[in-house]
Amino acid sequence: MKLATFSHGGKQSYGIVSGDGIVDLGRRLGNEYPDLRSLLAGDGLAKAAAIKDAPDVSTADVTWLPVIPNPDKILCVGLNYKAHIEETGRKDEDQPVIFGRFNSSQVGHLQPLVCPRESDRFDYEGELVAIIGKGGRRIPADQALSHIAGYSIYNEGSVRDWQRHTHQYTPGKNFIGTGAFGPWMVTADEIPDPYKLNLVTRLNGQVMQDASISLMIFNIEAVINYISTFTELVPGDVIVTGTPGGVGNARKPPVYMQDGDTAEVEITGIGTLKNPVVKEK
Secondary structure (H helix, E strand, O other): EEEEEEEEEEEEEEEEOOOOOOEEEHHHHOOOOOOHHHHHHHHHHHHHOOOOOOEEEOOOOOOOEEOOOOOOOOOEEOOOOHHHHHHOOOOOOOOEEEEEHHHHEEOOOOOOEEEEEOOEEEEEEEEEEEEOOOEEEEOOHHHHHHHEEEEEHHHHHHHEHHHHHOOOOOOHOOOOOOOEEEEEEEEEHHHHHHHHHHEEEEEEEEEEEEHHHHHHHOOOOHHHEEEEHOOOOOOOOOEEOHHHOOOOOHHHOOOOOOOOOOOEEOOOEEEEEEEEEOOOO
């Protein structure tokens, strides 16, 4: 099942993506589950799966929003692929590198990624997202995958000069509208083994990243175990699991996202997240 958040006719809702249409779950279940995050927090997935209605609205007529527009937490993993560590000149870490993003830094599928006026070093990072469905604290690694409601795609746009101002990543990862999240989440029952997935990032049609998710250094189970040790994970939390090698900042010469570009991240079994790039005026 593919679940997405969208707006149509000036109203925000969420629903099941079916072909070229969306079954509006907000219209059907909104009194009980006002948004996708609340659907995941309750027993809503089973109720949603039981709805076999025809789509209410065409995907061509909606504005795509971040899959979870209001998560309690967006937690990102840095330096989680060997090729990316090598191209950055960094050393291997004994534990996952974790940093956070703010909700305002996210946009949805087909919405513009915004290069801030303060920088011309706006880089792409294609990443797999794990969305928490069952919360918990100190989740054992061997139980971690059962806490995932589904998987999605992120272009974790990074403003490289601001990222490198100090050893803290936060400024370069949180300019407004720099990270894309979507188009939808695919429920975990349809992806029993996320390590069989492959990720490809394209900039203006040119392949920039191409890697198997199996190449992660800290797998999803280890990341969930680590994060849930220092904080409680709750339904709707977004875990952005790291980018493989091939980022623009490491190329010679560097390749950054520019005004008028189109960035795409495709993950097998999920779909393609596509966004135009604009320069902030």
